[in-house]
Amino acid sequence: MEIDRADGRTANQLRPLACSRNVLNRAHGSASWSQGETKVLAAVYGPKAGTNKNENPEKACFEVIWKPKTGQIGKAEKEYEMILKRTIQSICLLNVNPNTTTSIIIQVVHDDGALLPCAINAACAALVDASIPMKHLAVAICCCVAQNGYVILDPSKLEEQTFKAFAYLVFPNSIISLPSEASPKPVSEPMEHGIITSVTRGVMPVDDYFHCLDRGRAATSKLSDFLRKNLHLQTPTDPSKAG
Amino acid sequence: MAIAEPTNNSPSYIDKLVVPGDVVLDLSSMSNQTIKLGGGLRQDCDSITAMKAGMLRFSKPNKYWVESSQKRYVPSAGDAVLGIVVDTKAENFLIDIKGPALAYLPVLAFEGGTRRNIPKFEVGTLIYVRVVKANIGMNPDLSCMDASGKAAEFGPLKDGYMFETSTGLSRMLLSSPACPVLEALGKKLSFEIAVGLNGRVWVNAAAPSTVILVSNAIMNSETLTSVQQKLMVDKLLQRTQ
Numbered sequence: 001m002e003i004d005r006a007d008g009r010t011a012n013q014l015r016p017l018a019c020s021r022n023v024l025n026r027a028h029g030s031a032s033w034s035q036g037e038t039k040v041l042a043a044v045y046g047p048k049a050g051t052n053k054n055e056n057p058e059k060a061c062f063e064v065i066w067k068p069k070t071g072q073i074g075k076a077e078k079e080y081e082m083i084l085k086r087t088i089q090s091i092c093l094l095n096v097n098p099n100t101t102t103s104i105i106i107q108v109v110h111d112d113g114a115l116l117p118c119a120i121n122a123a124c125a126a127l128v129d130a131s132i133p134m135k136h137l138a139v140a141i142c143c144c145v146a147q148n149g150y151v152i153l154d155p156s157k158l159e160e161q162t163f164k165a166f167a168y169l170v171f172p173n174s175i176i177s178l179p180s181e182a183s184p185k186p187v188s189e190p191m192e193h194g195i196i197t198s199v200t201r202g203v204m205p206v207d208d209y210f211h212c213l214d215r216g217r218a219a220t221s222k223l224s225d226f227l228r229k230n231l232h233l234q235t236p237t238d239p240s241k242a243g
Numbered sequence: 244m245a246i247a248e249p250t251n252n253s254p255s256y257i258d259k260l261v262v263p264g265d266v267v268l269d270l271s272s273m274s275n276q277t278i279k280l281g282g283g284l285r286q287d288c289d290s291i292t293a294m295k296a297g298m299l300r301f302s303k304p305n306k307y308w309v310e311s312s313q314k315r316y317v318p319s320a321g322d323a324v325l326g327i328v329v330d331t332k333a334e335n336f337l338i339d340i341k342g343p344a345l346a347y348l349p350v351l352a353f354e355g356g357t358r359r360n361i362p363k364f365e366v367g368t369l370i371y372v373r374v375v376k377a378n379i380g381m382n383p384d385l386s387c388m389d390a391s392g393k394a395a396e397f398g399p400l401k402d403g404y405m406f407e408t409s410t411g412l413s414r415m416l417l418s419s420p421a422c423p424v425l426e427a428l429g430k431k432l433s434f435e436i437a438v439g440l441n442g443r444v445w446v447n448a449a450a451p452s453t454v455i456l457v458s459n460a461i462m463n464s465e466t467l468t469s470v471q472q473k474l475m476v477d478k479l480l481q482r483t484q
Binding site: 029046047048049058096098099129131134135136 | 265266269292311314315345379
């Protein structure tokens, strides 16, 4: 049942991750995220006063602009914008800054598979860089299903095109919390087992979809750790400067 | 992720980095206590979770907050900020303070201000103001007087040069004892400076070269330790003198 991947990775192995924050001078928050060859740059401006007429003024409004690497903006870009907007609305706190608009601009630098998860990760890192109030972070991953039901993670563009179906999955990040000293609360399921967004392309049986979910969830702990370490590295801590 | 537990106390995240979603306090184990939450924390039923990424800080007796540095400003009452006039209305000046909403400066909020001597500010004037009220969903209220009604250096700033930095750098410049950069610069040069907690800094000096030197030194000093800051200032001063 083993599948040989073109670049020699195992089924559960992710491509090398790299993330830098505060890369743009003028943006209020910015991040660049790359998984292997796929690289996305995200910039956040806001919150600024005022919302569109259609939006609820009691909540913060988010607008997403997706800029492809080449070509004109078409329906695929609009679909990505909508998916990103819904994902961001579910991880951000909307009542902290009512009647404001926050703009997120995604620029695709290179597309080599798993583009939307890479963009979601970049947008989340940029929102943290801009200090937009959030409920928790989001980590996104792409899972591919082969003919024989075999699931692989983080496909490259070639693998995405040759496999019969794939799913983009977004999970909340794993949080650290103080162990409660009082009687343990009945925990139904830890929060990391929730799912924020799922986008599927192609046809796959239901069991394969659940396999994808399990594999994706297991891999998100690695992504969560990477994101947390990255955030630790880039906030300079200097106790001698604390006022 | 496993958390290593010390032998007696529960682990605390004070002075450690937290990311949004981390539960920093569990209220079910403390009852009959008042806790004050500052910026970056919110209450979610029985737990206090972080909204922003930053260092969790605690000050006795009961104040918790998350300290982070960003380019936008979250208005809070009592802060002194630098605002730019955007518009004038009958009752207020509309001021941009780099926050989520424009702030209102009442036309009478000046020392000895009456209807007859309302100051005339052009659009684009830089003003040093104090935030009086800052509530969620409302435009912040400003004033050019301190709490006792005196002018106390508030008001329009003439000449000089204004540049924007992050809120963390502004807090460092205003910290006491004096920030190393300002101390080192003050020993050799004479200049005037106004620091707003919203990330705006205004510098004025007799010669433009002094203004440029001071601004560059401050902008470079954000990520340096105090020793590195002194070295950087010495190097800059050597080059010009």
